[in-house]
Amino acid sequence: MLLNGKEFILDSEISLTTLLEKNNFQISKVAVEINGDICPKANFDKITISNQDIIEVVSFVGGG
């Protein structure tokens, strides 16, 4: 799978929440697009990521 342009090989399918946590993203500060579609926060636990997926994560930092 591709996560923000970097290739990773998954041993098994994992939930989007687990993937984000393993990569040190804070769930409350991110927006995620999977294979070109925005992924609603309510679905983060339900969605499973497999090796064909292309995932873009935008993680916001404070200030404005």
Add this chain to the structure above:
Amino acid sequence: MRIFINGKKFDIDEFKLHTIKNKYFPEADIVIYNGFETVENVTLVENDIIHFIKKGVLPSEDELESLMSARHTPFVHNKVKEAKVAVAGLGGLGSNIAIMLARTGIGKLLLVDFDIVEPSNLNRQCYYIGHLGMKKTEAMVEQIKNINPFIEVETRCVKVEQNNIVEIFKDYKIVCEAFDKPEYKAMLVNQIMHHFPNTKVVASSGMAGYYRSNKIQTTHPFKNLFVCGDNENEAKAGQGLMAPRVNICAGHQANAILRLILELEDV
């Protein structure tokens, strides 16, 4: 041949700019030819747009809009005038973005913020001492009316939350995220992109401190999401928000919005 002088149509049979100036507006100090100030004796062609300006003379209201638009690139201006943009948050980013969009002549702005102007805003936000205690939405309306009275401004003095985003932003195809807290940035982006798949969002992330200007960039991570900032330098204790980088980021966002209005999506 038909040309436009100070917003009015003229049929002319003289083809030199200086001849036209001497005939119609000999006292003009400034000549703007198709959006560009010039002293050259240009040869005119059909549909050229010329503005003659006399410094210090207050024009009639009819003439004012045309003179104000003199520096807008012709033909681009019409698209900009028909555009509608929502700005969520009127802090360091949003207040400066709203002013830039107003100067650019965006036809309609929706400005959203729940807060009032307080002294610590003045280090970077586009407000004055006289605005202290005023609602930010009202302080923006006052300024915009003094900059460009020909645009329509709608305001909402409410806190943007998960459950009111759809109602507030439903009529806008371009939404500018200009919040402070990362959780609110993420919330707005998620909600807008989920409920309005054709709406473009121009968001911000990372502009605190006095790091190099050129670290601040516009990126295009999702189909309908543009993010301006260095994606790294957050506001925190010991690393405040300062006017220069906040304005650089605001400029990135305002230009990304202008480019989206002109249907230019490459970054």
